[in-house]
Amino acid sequence: MKKRTAGIVLLILLLLLWEASARFGWVKSENWPTLVAVLEVTYRQLLSGELSLVLAASMARMIVGFVIGSLCGILLGLLLGTLRTLDGFLTPLVEAVRPIPVPAIIPPLILFLGIDDALKIFVVAFSVFFPMLVSTVGGVRNVDETLIRTARTLQTTQGSILRFVILPAALPSIMSGFRISLPLALITTVVAEMIAGSSGIGYVIVRAQYAMQPQEMYSAVLCLMVIGYLLNLLFLLFERRLIPWYHLSENA
Amino acid sequence: MRAFLRVDQISKSYIDGAGGAEAKILNSASLEIRESEFLAVIGPSGCGKSTFLQIIAGLMPPTSGRVLLCDKPISGPPAHMVYLFQQYNKSLFPWRTVRDNVAFPMQMRGAAAADIEQACRDYIRMVGLAGHENRYPWQLSGGMQQRVAIARALAAEPRILLLDEPLSAVDALTRMELQSLILEIWERQKLTILLVTHDVDEAVFMADRVATLTVSPARIDSIIETGIPRPRDPITTRERPDFLTFRRDLLNTLLNRQHAQIPST
Numbered sequence: 056m057k058k059r060t061a062g063i064v065l066l067i068l069l070l071l072l073w074e075a076s077a078r079f080g081w082v083k084s085e086n087w088p089t090l091v092a093v094l095e096v097t098y099r100q101l102l103s104g105e106l107s108l109v110l111a112a113s114m115a116r117m118i119v120g121f122v123i124g125s126l127c128g129i130l131l132g133l134l135l136g137t138l139r140t141l142d143g144f145l146t147p148l149v150e151a152v153r154p155i156p157v158p159a160i161i162p163p164l165i166l167f168l169g170i171d172d173a174l175k176i177f178v179v180a181f182s183v184f185f186p187m188l189v190s191t192v193g194g195v196r197n198v199d200e201t202l203i204r205t206a207r208t209l210q211t212t213q214g215s216i217l218r219f220v221i222l223p224a225a226l227p228s229i230m231s232g233f234r235i236s237l238p239l240a241l242i243t244t245v246v247a248e249m250i251a252g253s254s255g256i257g258y259v260i261v262r263a264q265y266a267m268q269p270q271e272m273y274s275a276v277l278c279l280m281v282i283g284y285l286l287n288l289l290f291l292l293f294e295r296r297l298i299p300w301y302h303l304s305e306n307a
Numbered sequence: 308m309r310a311f312l313r314v315d316q317i318s319k320s321y322i323d324g325a326g327g328a329e330a331k332i333l334n335s336a337s338l339e340i341r342e343s344e345f346l347a348v349i350g351p352s353g354c355g356k357s358t359f360l361q362i363i364a365g366l367m368p369p370t371s372g373r374v375l376l377c378d379k380p381i382s383g384p385p386a387h388m389v390y391l392f393q394q395y396n397k398s399l400f401p402w403r404t405v406r407d408n409v410a411f412p413m414q415m416r417g418a419a420a421a422d423i424e425q426a427c428r429d430y431i432r433m434v435g436l437a438g439h440e441n442r443y444p445w446q447l448s449g450g451m452q453q454r455v456a457i458a459r460a461l462a463a464e465p466r467i468l469l470l471d472e473p474l475s476a477v478d479a480l481t482r483m484e485l486q487s488l489i490l491e492i493w494e495r496q497k498l499t500i501l502l503v504t505h506d507v508d509e510a511v512f513m514a515d516r517v518a519t520l521t522v523s524p525a526r527i528d529s530i531i532e533t534g535i536p537r538p539r540d541p542i543t544t545r546e547r548p549d550f551l552t553f554r555r556d557l558l559n560t561l562l563n564r565q566h567a568q569i570p571s572t
Binding site for chain 1: 386389398400401402414443
């Protein structure tokens with residue numbers, strides 16, 4: 056608890072340093088607004104809807120892409136993890152496509168998907184898909200053979216073994232995939248909006264930079280920081296509800 | 308007497324991955340198990356006992372030979388036969404509480420919720436774990452975990468229990484408690500039990516008949532009736548002259564055989 060307090064003190068000190076550096080002219084730049092000015096703009100634009108609607112639209116795209124990408128990743132992961140033949144067939148393809156940095160495929164994809172929601176949802180799903188796939192396959196492979204044999208001797212069908220044994224046993228690993236892919240989804244959303252289209256929080260940042268509106272720019276960054284933080288918090292709550300036994304058993 | 312469960316000349320070989328050499332674990336092992344008897348199979352560690360039992364459970368196919376349950380050859384785990392693993396900590400579902408672990412086999416066969424509730428309570432009480440229903444397996448001691456595994460096995464309504472050194476990982480006193488518990492359940496549920504163990508004392512104390520396995524490749528060497536009367540008491544039965552004589556003869560056989568094998572290995 057003491058460590059945490061110290062960390063919060065450091066955070067507040069840095070924010071104060073920001074405020075002071077701008078207010079007393081320690082940083083000589085037109086583009087270094089005071090924290091108070093940035094917070095003012097944020098507050099005003101959130102209320103007016105200028106910023107809140109933009110954020111909501113970005114989040115909606117991110118969530119749709121995230122859900123599609125992670126569902127596909129988990130389903131294919133379960134298949135690859137359980138069917139060895141399919142694994143040998145698909146793994147080289149997965150390994151070849153996985154290292155592609157997502158921003159690199161945005162320009163070519165624009166030619167097929169345009170610059171609107173379809174593109175952004177696709178790239179978010181694409182970026183989330185691989186970590187989810189890899190962590191699901193890993194989780195499935197690590198399920199102890201004794202658990203599966205136990206289920207078999209207790210007259211469990213193949214389908215039920217997948218659903219009631221392999222899936223819950225692989226869940227901690229799948230959750231760690233979520234933990235990696237959630238911030239990734241946010242990053243990809245912002246990057247895609249910066250590269251293509253004329254909407255979303257990523258676009259707002261780029262536009263503010265071109266228009267020399269540092270307050271707007273920093274306020275968008277600040278909002279993203281808060282969103283990223285809240286997403287992680289939400290994830291931890293979700294994880295605690297879904298696999299309460301896991302962290303407890305690790306400590307036991 | 309018709310054999311209830313018949314193991315008919317099963318052999319098992321593995322192809323060694325690296326060298327391609329064939330390693331023979333079981334060599335035409337045969338065994339007949341009578342209905343509602345308690346049969347112990349004894350053999351040293353690493354002699355293929357687990358393989359032998361897993362083949363009987365239908366968890367592993369034999370290289371040759373077959374297993375017949377009521378004269379029907381088995382392919383895959385047969386209904387009413389449950390295998391109890393030695394590693395209870397790996398065999399219990401860590402995401403399920405004691406109650407939900409016990410409920411598992413009943414859920415798998417689609418029993419009604421009310422029936423499951425009632426049966427869980429009964430089985431958990433039978434193994435002496437009443438009050439621990441909502442705890443997770445990893446919150447329990449080793450002996451308690453194996454009790455959960457026993458209750459869960461019973462929930463599958465077996466007629467035959469296959470026990471793979473189920474008590475070798477618990478402390479000596481807990482082992483004696485669980486031996487008595489298993490005997491009590493065996494009598495009450497009219498089960499047929501096949502116990503595989505390396506513990507001579509345990510085999511003689513629990514079984515009607517004791518079979519010995521030779522070392523690799525394993526085959527059944529001899530089957531002897533213990534003739535020790537029931538009910539068996541953890542203390543007084545072990546002091547009986549017939550218990551001691553049987554145990555001595557069995558140890559003699561096993562030790563002499565090991566000794567005789569030393570020059571050849």
